[in-house]
Amino acid sequence: MSSVSGKRAVGSGKQAPHAYAGGEDRRVLPRPLRRVVRFTVSLAIGRVHIPRHVGTFSTFAFLGAVALYGMSVGGHTETVAQAVTASAGFAIEDVRVSGNDQTSEIDILQLLGLDGTTSLVALDIEAARRKLSELPWVEYAxxxxxxxKTIEVMLKERQAFGIWQHGSELSLIERNGNIIGPLRDGKFATLPLFVGREAETKAAAFEQELAGWPELKSRVRAYVRVAGRRWDLHLDNGIVLKLPEQGVQKALAVLSRLDAEQGILERDIAAVDLRLDDRTTVQLSQGAMERRKEALEARTKALKKAGAQS
Structure with missing residues (x-):
């Protein structure tokens, strides 16, 4: 009986509490770390197979990542990309430009920074377009x-409508009055000249008013805006036509009738004042005034002489 009792004592559950208490002293790792530990142990004892050259590839990958990070921090990414792709056969060698009547190809190449080593792959198309759009004559690029190895550049250029004189400056303007740039040579000397404040913005509308008077329009050499309200026309023979603020068409009709009946625009006069509805005033030239003065003096002398003799 005693031996049976002893076996029961050994195999009974009374010893379980003591064994469980010993397990509480062990630390259990979190689940993610267990996998890391298992993989590390397997790698150490050779259970995991590592392909050949993995170490070499890993080293190069690490060095490449470090190099890319250094280029990014130092701002050299674009330069390196340009050099690598250009040496690989993508250097820009041909530039085809179209639509450039006033813009030189040299200006285009310099603005884009094309020096024979620029890479086509690394070229920023949007940035190039923005730069070209900043050129004076370029409306759209x-x-x-x-x-x-080729890039195509297509331009739409602005159209010069006239020359605007403001102070001592001469500028080329579009029909809407926008300034294209300063007048640098006589290439556009045949364009109409508009002078004065607000003349550039009012030019196209007034020029259209003269469309019904082509003969007169062909003789105008300068359109002068006076006080921002009305126009003076300077003709090719030096005569100045002073137009009213309102009723320009009526004033031009009066002028046309006077010229047809009396040839007023061919006379030795300085100006024709059409600003008043009820009268037209003619200002003689300096030479005509002197001749008129001499004629009046001669007439006065002749009258005096005739009176003395009578």
């Missing part, structure tokens, strides 16, 4: 890559 489009840039396109043609691999492997």
């Amino acid at each position: 489009e840039v396109r890559k043609v691999y492997p």
